[in-house]
Amino acid sequence: MKPKKPAKSNKSAKNTKTALDYQQQIGELTAHLQRLQAEFENYKKRQSDERAELMNNAKEAVLGELLPALDNFDLAAAHLPEDLKDNSWAQGMQYVGQQLVQTLDNMGVAKIEPLGIMFNPNQHEAVEHVRSDKQEGTITEVIAPGYQIGEKVVRPARVKVSGGEVDNTELDENSTNKKEQ
Secondary structure, three states: OOOOOOOHHHHHHHHHHHHHHHHHHHHHHHHHHHHHHHHHHHHHHHHHHHHHHHHHHHHHHHHHHHHHHHHHHHHHHHOOOHHHOOOHHHHHHHHHHHHHHHHHHHOOEEEEOOOOOEOOOOOEEEEEEEOOOOOOOEEEEEEEOEEEEOOEEEEOEEEEEEOOOOOHHHHHHHHHHHHHO
């Protein structure tokens, strides 16, 4: 006996059903591909952020080790004797200091120089509260500059902060009390 051939109408129904199945499968695969692309873009962004954070952490670690030497270099340069100001060796050392500062700038490290501005505990470390003719809370002296990478403070500036204006009667009383003792 010969196998029966299916009717033509069944065949077209199968083809129609198969085409709908393919359309649905294409839609599912497209949606899956879009999700994979979005996940990959998020992954690349996360990796970039982590790499940048790692670089900043490395900069902070190196900077933490270099800052005491840089502070001493700055102190030595600030106290250069007058008779050595024209000395070529001393000038060369000043150029080396300038090159160090430029290198830090190129790395995104900024020096915090807060002299004359209002005290900010997020950027400054007050080491002394002094009387002065400046407004209360104004930084009157910088003991050691601070450093930051971007907006993140690596080391706060060590400063002296004004406690407000000096009252002349207080000065008179203090000097009288000292004379009596």
